[in-house]
Amino acid sequence: MPSKDCDIDFCTPELSANPRTLSVPRTEWYDSLAAAGLRNADVHGPARYWLQVEGSFTRALQQQCRHSFHVEIHYEGFSRPSLEEARHLGIPGRQHAWIREVRLCGDGAPWVLARTIIPLACLDGEGRRLRHLGNRPLGAYLFSNPLWQRGPIETGLCLPEFPGQPEIARRSVFRNQSRSLLVGEYLLPRLYR
Numbered sequence: 333m334p335s336k337d338c339d340i341d342f343c344t345p346e347l348s349a350n351p352r353t354l355s356v357p358r359t360e361w362y363d364s365l366a367a368a369g370l371r372n373a374d375v376h377g378p379a380r381y382w383l384q385v386e387g388s389f390t391r392a393l394q395q396q397c398r399h400s401f402h403v404e405i406h407y408e409g410f411s412r413p414s415l416e417e418a419r420h421l422g423i424p425g426r427q428h429a430w431i432r433e434v435r436l437c438g439d440g441a442p443w444v445l446a447r448t449i450i451p452l453a454c455l456d457g458e459g460r461r462l463r464h465l466g467n468r469p470l471g472a473y474l475f476s477n478p479l480w481q482r483g484p485i486e487t488g489l490c491l492p493e494f495p496g497q498p499e500i501a502r503r504s505v506f507r508n509q510s511r512s513l514l515v516g517e518y519l520l521p522r523l524y525r
C-alpha cells in the first residue's frame with residue numbers, strides 16, 4: 333500500500349530520489365501473474381492488487397492518494413524502442429516511435445514509473461494529441477475513446493540494478509483498429525510496501 337507518511341514533494345527535481353532509482357530497469361515479461369508467481373512469489377503479495385487493476389491505472393492511483401496525484405515527465409520524444417518492445421508491437425526493429433516515460437506521483441512521491449511506446453502509425457489525425465499530453469495522464473486520453481481497448485495484462489519481473497528501483501511491473505497493448513501502443517507500469521516499492 334502507498335506510504336501515508338510522506339509529505340515531502342519528491343517529484344520536484346531538487347528533492348527527487350537518486351535518478352538511477354527512478355529509471356526503468358530491464359524486465360522479464362510473463363503472460364500471466366501465475367506464471368510470474370512461479371518465479372517470484374512477491375507478485376502474490378501486496379503488489380498483486382496493482383498488478384491486476386482493471387480500467388484506468390491512473391484512476392486506481394488517484395483513489396489511493398490522500399492529498400494529490402500528478403504526472404511528472406521524465407522523457408518524451410522520438411527514439412528507438414528496444415528490439416523486444418518493437419517485436420511485441422509488430423513494428424520494424426529499427427523504426428523510431430514516440431516514447432513517453434513519466435513518474436506517476438501520489439502525495440508528492442513517485443509511486444510508479446511508466447514507459448509507453450507509441451508507434452508512428454498512432455500519431456496522425458486525432459492521435460497527434462499523444463505527442464502533446466504533457467502532464468495530463470495518458471489514461472485520460474485512452475479511456476475517453478472506447479475505440480481504444482486494453483489487451484491482456486502481462487506481469488513483469490524487473491532486474492533492478494540500484495536500490496529502490498522497481499522489482500515488479502505490468503504492461504499491456506492498447507489497440508484501436510490497426511493502431512497499437514504499449515504501456516508499461518513499473519511499481520516502485522513505496523507503492524505496495
Ligand SMILES: C=C(O[C@@H]1C=C(C(=O)O)C=C[C@H]1O)C(=O)O
Nearest residue numbers: 388389390434446468469470471
Ligand atoms: C494507460 C493509463 O495511463 C497511465 C498514465 C500514463 C502516462 O501519463 O504516461 C502511463 C501509464 C498509465 O499508468 C491508465 O491510466 O491506465
